[in-house]
Amino acid sequence: MNSIEVKTGSSAYQVRIGRGLLDSLSAELESALQGQKRPSTIAVVTESNVAPLHLATAVEALRPFGARILQHVFPAGETSKNLDTVTGILNFLAENHVTRSDLVVALGGGVTGDIAGFAAAIYLRGIRVAQIPTTLLAAIDSSVGGKTGVDLPAGKNLCGAFWQPSLVLCDPDLLTTLPIKVLHDGVAEAIKYGVIGDRPLFDLLATRNLDDHLEEVIAQCVASKSAIVARDEFDRGDRALLNFGHTFAHAIEKCSDFTIPHGRAVGIGMVMISQLAYQQGWTREACAPAIAAALQRYGLPTATDFTSVQLMPYLLGDKKRSGNKLTLVIPETIGHCVLKTIAVEELQDILA
């Protein structure tokens, strides 16, 4: 069992990681909510793929807590990550008289965590939420750090709130039902943590059997994210490091009309920016070959057919762009990245 504390200016909570931990959900909540008002209702929010696999187990695990348990299931998939789904959850909570001292449990992947977390952030101006990630991506990334939100027709994640959970309970056994491709999408993000700040983690992913080290990998990634979030809860500085590979990834996702999943796009994006950084002399070490080799172990792609002309409009629309400048994350070596701010025209010239 691993326990990692996430400390921000406004909150502190535990990320508990361990096989079979879901069975102890009630006890984990008791301890996480100690000294706070006890929820008399717990609303479990999940989606249609996860519900038949894990909802009954989660509800059973909540029984000893002694609260009224509500269940709300929305259709699985990124297309559900919109304000209509949030409205559905808010109405469900209101119709069932959920109060400010009650609790939402988000059971699912990143889509569920983002939607249910956002609903919790705005229902009655904010009620507590516990995150139970069921994908690797959610376990190592989206369930930790308090970013919640939904997509708008104009783009992904354009509407949201920072809302830290009261508890993140991560049971790697929940990941055993994941399609292998979805699991491996998450590995791309784990490799990202290795490159930005954890050489031993990178080496583990590049050489060892993931199944034998899953819990360790999750714990290492969460520790990295926790440290970054503690330094920069509201994404005004260092948190940008988590964006390694993401500037190109977001452009690739958009170019493909989101048929290329996020993790795959991140893998390609990490290789692209590493190649570019080396070619431009921004770094002395060529990191791209090692990153590509690690990705290939998990069947993840390392290049795209989209041309820079096709990607350019989306690169310019990057959410992290600030005025005329774009902040890129550059690997100096495997295990250490730095931020480099460049003018949009410069990137345009280079890619042309």
Ligand SMILES: NC(=O)c1ccc[n+]([C@@H]2O[C@H](COP(=O)([O-])OP(=O)(O)OC[C@H]3O[C@@H](n4cnc5c(N)ncnc54)[C@H](O)[C@@H]3O)[C@@H](O)[C@H]2O)c1
């Ligand atoms: N808030 C953040 O900080 C943050 C960070 C990274 C990504 N995200 C968001 O996370 C989302 C992507 O997350 P994701 O990849 O987990 O997507 P997801 O939640 O859609 O899950 C991927 C697929 O796996 C299925 N699934 C989930 N758990 C399963 C299980 N245990 N067994 C079988 N199938 C299961 C889902 O139904 C879905 O089909 C995106 O919307 C992204 O914007 C948020």
Ligand SMILES: [Zn+2]
């Ligand atoms: Zn990502």
